[in-house]
Amino acid sequence: MKNGFIFFFGLFFVLALSWAGLVLGTNAQLGDLAPFYDDMEGKAFPERAPGIASRGQLVYQELGCAACHTQQVRRPDFGSDKARGWGERQSVARDYVHQKFPQLGQMRIGPDLADFGTRAARNGVSESALLADLYNGKNGMPGYRFLFEQRKLTGESSAKALSGGARAGYQLVPTPKAEALVAYLLSLKQTYEFAEARPYEPVAEAKGAH
Amino acid sequence: MTTVSPNQASAEAGGIDASARCPLGLLTAFALLWLVAGGVLAMLNLLQLQSPGLLADCSWFTYGRLQALQETILMYGWAVNAGLAAATWLLVRLSGENLRGANYLMAGTVFWNLAIVLGLTGIATGYATSHPLLQMPGYVQPVMLFAYAVMAVPGILAWTGRRKAQTYATQWYAVAALVLLPWFFSVAQVMLTFLPVRGTLQAVVATWYAQNFFSLWLAPIALAAVYYLLPKITGRVLHNYDFAIYGFWALLVFGPWMGGRQLIGGPVPAWIATVAIASSVLVLFHHFIVVVNVRDIFRLTGSTALFFVTVGIAAYLLGGLVDAVFATRALAMVTQFTYFQQAQQQLALGAFSMIIFGTIYYMGPRLAGAAWPSIALIRAHFLAVLIGFVLLVVSLGMAGWVQGRDLNNAAVTFATMSAHTRPWLQLAAAAHGVALIGNLLLTVHFFRLFFTRPAPVAFGQSAALEGSAS
Numbered sequence: 001m002k003n004g005f006i007f008f009f010g011l012f013f014v015l016a017l018s019w020a021g022l023v024l025g026t027n028a029q030l031g032d033l034a035p036f037y038d039d040m041e042g043k044a045f046p047e048r049a050p051g052i053a054s055r056g057q058l059v060y061q062e063l064g065c066a067a068c069h070t071q072q073v074r075r076p077d078f079g080s081d082k083a084r085g086w087g088e089r090q091s092v093a094r095d096y097v098h099q100k101f102p103q104l105g106q107m108r109i110g111p112d113l114a115d116f117g118t119r120a121a122r123n124g125v126s127e128s129a130l131l132a133d134l135y136n137g138k139n140g141m142p143g144y145r146f147l148f149e150q151r152k153l154t155g156e157s158s159a160k161a162l163s164g165g166a167r168a169g170y171q172l173v174p175t176p177k178a179e180a181l182v183a184y185l186l187s188l189k190q191t192y193e194f195a196e197a198r199p200y201e202p203v204a205e206a207k208g209a210h
Numbered sequence: 211m212t213t214v215s216p217n218q219a220s221a222e223a224g225g226i227d228a229s230a231r232c233p234l235g236l237l238t239a240f241a242l243l244w245l246v247a248g249g250v251l252a253m254l255n256l257l258q259l260q261s262p263g264l265l266a267d268c269s270w271f272t273y274g275r276l277q278a279l280q281e282t283i284l285m286y287g288w289a290v291n292a293g294l295a296a297a298t299w300l301l302v303r304l305s306g307e308n309l310r311g312a313n314y315l316m317a318g319t320v321f322w323n324l325a326i327v328l329g330l331t332g333i334a335t336g337y338a339t340s341h342p343l344l345q346m347p348g349y350v351q352p353v354m355l356f357a358y359a360v361m362a363v364p365g366i367l368a369w370t371g372r373r374k375a376q377t378y379a380t381q382w383y384a385v386a387a388l389v390l391l392p393w394f395f396s397v398a399q400v401m402l403t404f405l406p407v408r409g410t411l412q413a414v415v416a417t418w419y420a421q422n423f424f425s426l427w428l429a430p431i432a433l434a435a436v437y438y439l440l441p442k443i444t445g446r447v448l449h450n451y452d453f454a455i456y457g458f459w460a461l462l463v464f465g466p467w468m469g470g471r472q473l474i475g476g477p478v479p480a481w482i483a484t485v486a487i488a489s490s491v492l493v494l495f496h497h498f499i500v501v502v503n504v505r506d507i508f509r510l511t512g513s514t515a516l517f518f519v520t521v522g523i524a525a526y527l528l529g530g531l532v533d534a535v536f537a538t539r540a541l542a543m544v545t546q547f548t549y550f551q552q553a554q555q556q557l558a559l560g561a562f563s564m565i566i567f568g569t570i571y572y573m574g575p576r577l578a579g580a581a582w583p584s585i586a587l588i589r590a591h592f593l594a595v596l597i598g599f600v601l602l603v604v605s606l607g608m609a610g611w612v613q614g615r616d617l618n619n620a621a622v623t624f625a626t627m628s629a630h631t632r633p634w635l636q637l638a639a640a641a642h643g644v645a646l647i648g649n650l651l652l653t654v655h656f657f658r659l660f661f662t663r664p665a666p667v668a669f670g671q672s673a674a675l676e677g678s679a680s
Contacts, residue, residue: 004370011386011462015393015426018418018466022482023401026414029479033409062336064274070547074475079543083620091477096409104413106342106472108547108617109259110624140628142258142266142273 030093036194045192048098049184056184059177061101063144070105071114073190087115087190092197095190110141117189130182131174132162147178227576229308230299233315233364234577235660237295238570240323242653244287245563249646251280256639260632270334278333278345285343285423286354287326289562291319293431296569297384298365299577300438304381306373311364318361325353341402341412343420348403355395362388379454379503383434386462387427394422394466410477417469424558425465425493429526432565433461433500436523439572440504443512448503457499464493471537474546483539490537497530514588515571521596522564525603529557544618549631549638550610553603560599567595567652578659587655594648601641609634 035044060066073087081087091114096102120130137143148162150170157171160179166172174182255276258264265271271279302309309315329346332338337347346354365388369381398419401407407415441448448454470478470486500523507520532554536545545551571588575581582588609631616622616630 014462022418026411061340062338064278066340067274067277072476078475080618080620093410093477102410139624140262142262145267146269
């Protein structure tokens with residue numbers, strides 16, 4: 001390889017090729033993905049999360065929650081995602097179109113959270129219960145006490161104050177970060193049945209079986 | 211490679227090494243300090259999995275942040291500093307000219323390491339990006355890009371100003387690594403941080419970047435060192451060297467496509483995973499050529515420096531095989547989202563580290579112009595990192611396998627799962643501890659070599675330098 005120019009060009013070319021293939025290729029496929037407007041329901045899915053939830057996503061991101069939690073449900077016959085109640089269907093790219101920084105994650109030291117809001121609603125987990133879990137820790141997840149502050153009690157205690165855990169004359173109140181994080185977690189819903197998300201079921205095989 | 215008489219060649223090399231003493235000594239010193247710091251944090255991080263309460267009240271060191279911190283320190287602090295020192299030294303040696311642009315390298319090194327400190331502070335105080343291997347906040351990323359470009363100048367000058375027109379495998383690998391990183395680093399910065407692309411496309415860009423860091427940076431630099439050290443130390447010609455060029459291009463062509471293995475079953479087009487699985491298998495052609503070229507290394511003759519390289523190259527080949535086998539969907543279904551992926555990452559990083567340790571043992575005395583003060587320390591380091599490295603990869607791999615089997619069984623709760631993985635994670639933390647002791651030894655030894663200069667050896671007495679590390 002005496003020709004430096006060809007060598008240099010070759011290096012550039014192989015990298016550009018992979019970039020064009022993977023990134024531009026995916027962009028061509030998903031770049032203009034739009035929310036799906038359902039005439040029957042009269043609104044588009046996925047629904048936009050409230051502003052506080054977008055702020056919560058930033059808290060989730062900077063605390064490093066993605067080091068233990070994924071947000072991607074795999075299809076029902078791939079792993080136990082459905083059996084664990086993490087989602088009825090697999091996550092698809094359309095679920096994330098409104099998210100500025102999707103937190104897909106790569107590790108499952110704790111449960112998947114892609115559809116956490118649905119799960120919480122089904123199990124009746126309230127905002128204050130979730131805040132208490134965040135303070136105390138749960139199932140091996142440590143409590144994140146720095147997301148709460150002891151505030152001097154003047155007059156009535158705050159509606160958001162946690163019961164117990166406060167010194168006399170003080171109340172234990174979640175910081176705005178904790179509130180945003182909880183709002184974000186409760187906003188995570190992947191329930192709408194997009195056409196591309198229908199669970200792959202080996203029906204044909206079952207019918208054909210003797 | 212040369213037809214010059216040995217004495218003349220080593221006398222010239224002595225002058226070249228002297229010109230590289232300060233900048234490369236500085237780079238290596240930074241690298242080793244980061245290596246020790248990263249080892250401490252990595253061990254703490256694993257201990258947090260066993261007692262989640264550890265440091266949990268300290269917002270700087272949540273599990274996720276500590277994970278980002280140790281990964282950033284090991285990749286950008288240790289690997290990039292040490293890899294640049296090795297690559298620059300190899301290119302300067304092969305150019306046959308003195309190192310040019312030493313000031314660029316010194317200034318770049320200072321800025322690069324300052325940027326890392328800033329970046330780590332950013333991660334700890336809440337500006338992490340949450341992209342694996344690219345955790346540092348947006349405000350330091352351009353500084354790092356700039357510092358890197360400045361640091362790479364002497365290496366590139368040594369390549370363009372080489373005495374002979376024909377080139378050697380070491381030069382291809384080293385130059386490729388030097389010029390490719392700024393390209394994919396800047397693309398990732400723009401597409402993830404400054405003008406983030408939409409939705410799950412971010413995950414595709416992030417895995418592409420992370421894979422490139424391994425396939426187009428760590429691997430080429432390590433291989434550049436292997437292709438140089440093996441013939442240099444053993445005095446034997448590489449087998450079937452004519453094929454080395456195919457091995458080189460195979461890595462560059464297939465490597466960048468392998469990142470999608472992380473996204474199997476994820477909310478991205480399915481062909482990304484399929485292409486990644488196919489590439490993981492195709493890239494084995496590169497591993498095959500490497501093993502054909504360097505098979506003499508497994509005869510285990512030569513110096514202690516070469517022992518490090520032997521372990522490193524064995525780990526590199528094993529890593530390629532494991533990546534290919536565990537990319538298949540049936541096995542990925544178990545290992546995805548588990549510690550097994552961390553084991554694979556540690557295997558790749560460990561392979562790089564072992565080869566670079568070997569390079570430091572060979573390069574150090576030549577740069578310092580003195581022999582290593584203690585052979586016992588070198589042997590102790592070798593033993594410690596060998597035990598630590600093997601234990602770490604095996605225990606993380608086992609923890610991942612157990613975790614993956616448990617994850618796929620919906621009846622197993624997360625509490626049970628963590629009870630099952632606990633012994634393996636304890637072993638992994640211990641492994642980090644053993645390796646850390648070894649790396650501390652190397653760091654102390656390196657500073658002794660550079661600062662006390664016990665019995666200076668005249669440049670050119672390569673036999674004496676060699677004797678210290680064999």
